[in-house]
Amino acid sequence: MKTLENQTLLYDEDCPLCSLYTTGFVKSGMLDENGRKSYCQLSTEEQNFVDLKRAPNEIALINNETKTVTYGIDSLIKVIGFSFPLIEKIATVKPIHFILKKLYSFVSFNRKVIIPGNVKEENKLQCTPDFNYKYRFLFIGFALTLTSFILFGYSNLIPILPKSNITREIILAFGQIVFQSLFLFKFNKQAVINYAGNLMTVSLFGSLTLMPILILNQFFQLPQTIILGWFGMTVLIMFLEHFRRVKVLKLPFYLSFTWILYRILALLLILNI
Template sequence: MKTLENQTLLYDEDCPLCSLYTTGFIKAGMLDQNGRKPYCNLSNEEQDFVDVKRAANEIALIDYTTKTTTYGIDSLIKVIGFSFPWIEKIIAAKPVYFLLRKFYSFVSYNRKVIIPAQAKENKLECVPDFNYKYRSLFIGFALTITTFVLFGYSNLILNIPKSTITRELIVAFGQIVFQSLFLFKFDKQTILNYAGNLMTVSLMGSLILMPILILSQFMQLPQMIILGWFAGTVLIMFLEHFRRIKILKLPFYLSFTWIIYRIIALFLILN
């Protein structure tokens, strides 16, 4: 495998996915041992030929020979294409390139709500700009997945009325509206940032419920397992929500209103 030498990817060290794939490039021999570097360790000299603001949004690849920098999906194409030219040709096709670029932006602009990190003082932070379009798309994506998973799982529980997509959509979206009522003193960006984290927690819960949904297609599961798994999922979601509230430095009572909403929703469903 050909190695792209004397070039370094600047990655967000607080993003496990960024760390994973940059490490993978080095282990695979696609980059040399100096092929990655945390964004926060960017030197003053490097900042002369790196757009620091853009590099926080799109992973930057520094070419130390020419002292030039490429960004985002183009950086990844350059690394992968050097070892696999045929992949570069496929990605270079306009429809493929367009879709990959949009997908990259979708993940990059939302990575801090997917995996939030505690802000560190006196450190150059790799924090992407707030993008209303991609944040709204992420919330919509998580809302859709959550709605369909809740629809499927609710129908496994025999003691509640049969579920509908509309009901589960109202329940999932209603959580955002209900929680936002307790953030009326905050600006729109803070509310949307919280909503993104809120829906990440819901998405995480949906993924935890998926194994039971899949198993139920092949066997009859006892109600004890279905209810117990659901209760365990809610507990994990509550703890994760509480952890994120601390990171975001938002009022702690949001975790308790999160529980109150679910109790209210269950009461309305049962009645």
């Protein structure tokens, strides 16, 4: 594999996802040993030619020889394309590049709600992306829709529940956002929307965890003990992840218990309709 030398990719050290894939570039040999660097560790000289407003939103690739910088999806295309030229040719075709750029922005602006990490507040430079309402609402809508469809399929595997429909699942998923928001009335709008993004990530994660059972049930008639047991295990994992995220976001701990309360109320409502 060809190594792109004398290039440094700036990453968000508070983002586990960013740390993971930039480490992968170095370990795979796409970048040399000095090919990644935390944005927070930018030198004074580097701060003179790196766009400090753009870099938190679009990962920056510094050419250490020419002191020039590439941003966003173009940085990733340059790194990957150096080892795989065909990928670079395909990715730079205008329609494909446009789609990749939008997908990159979708992930980048939502990375703090997809996989949140603890912020090191002592760092003078913070690699925090701008709060983008469009991409945040798109993410919430995407997670809500996918979650609703998966839960629709899974709930129909449980005979004791009334037959489900997509409308019911969408209402229940959206209802949780509204219900939880009632307990955040003291916080500003961005904090509430940020929490809503994390809430839907937990729901999406839980739904994807249910997918193996949905797939297996297409080939085998699984017993109810497995279906219910898997669902119970998934809820427990979701609760623990929700609790962790609430702590990271420095929000009231009781949100995890109102999260459970809503699910109990929703179940009682479903059983009595």
